[in-house]
Amino acid sequence: MPSTNKAFVGTALGAWTQEAMRGPSEWSVAERELMAAMVARWNSCPFCVGAHRAIAALGMDKAVAEACLDDYHTAPISEPLHATLSFVETMTLRPGELPAAVRAATAEGVTRQQLTDAAAVASVFNIITRYANALDFVIPSEAEFDKAAGMMLKRGYA
Numbered sequence: 001m002p003s004t005n006k007a008f009v010g011t012a013l014g015a016w017t018q019e020a021m022r023g024p025s026e027w028s029v030a031e032r033e034l035m036a037a038m039v040a041r042w043n044s045c046p047f048c049v050g051a052h053r054a055i056a057a058l059g060m061d062k063a064v065a066e067a068c069l070d071d072y073h074t075a076p077i078s079e080p081l082h083a084t085l086s087f088v089e090t091m092t093l094r095p096g097e098l099p100a101a102v103r104a105a106t107a108e109g110v111t112r113q114q115l116t117d118a119a120a121v122a123s124v125f126n127i128i129t130r131y132a133n134a135l136d137f138v139i140p141s142e143a144e145f146d147k148a149a150g151m152m153l154k155r156g157y158a
Contacts, residue, residue: 011158017128018158020120027117029153030059031081034068035088035121041069042092045129047137052125054142054149083108087115088122 021032033056040048049069056065067075072085083105090101105115140148 013124013127014158016120017124018156020117020124022156025117026111026114027084028059030056030065032117032121033059034065035085035118036125037065037069038072038085038088039092039122039125040129042089043126043129043133045133046139047132048125048129050139050142050145051148051152054145055152057146058149058153079108080105080110080114083110084114084118088118091119091122092126 021036022029025032027035033052037049037052037056040046040052053065053069064076068077068085072082075082077085087098087101087105087110090097102115106112
């Protein structure tokens with residue numbers, strides 16, 4: 001088997017990531033990229049934090065993306081996005097508490113479809129962040145992440 005990342009994870013992971021991140025959703029691409037960056041933060045994956053922060057910042061105010069990564073509880077975001085990030089955090093760190101997180105999110109107006117879409121992002125990035133950490137991905141500079149972000153925004157993940 002070749003030692004490339006594609007050979008290791010196959011095309012299925014790319015297709016899953018493409019659907020979660022670029023498929024139809026009530027969440028914008030930038031919001032889904034922010035969710036991916038947050039999962040990366042909770043999983044201590046500097047490669048994925050840098051990559052997805054940079055992509056999110058292309059579609060939303062960079063200061064808002066940074067504020068979320070610092071502390072989404074105090075970031076200037078909508079209540080549905082706040083509740084969804086709380087759901088994603090629970091899914092990532094305390095999955096036994098998911099029923100309560102779902103109730104809290106739906107009480108803030110988050111739809112079942114929005115939760116399903118957020119769960120897809122969290123699921124795939126809980127795998128990818130561990131993969132990136134296990135294989136000790138090289139961490140590019142912020143400028144390199146920013147340069148690559150435009151390409152990722154255009155071409156996606158497939």
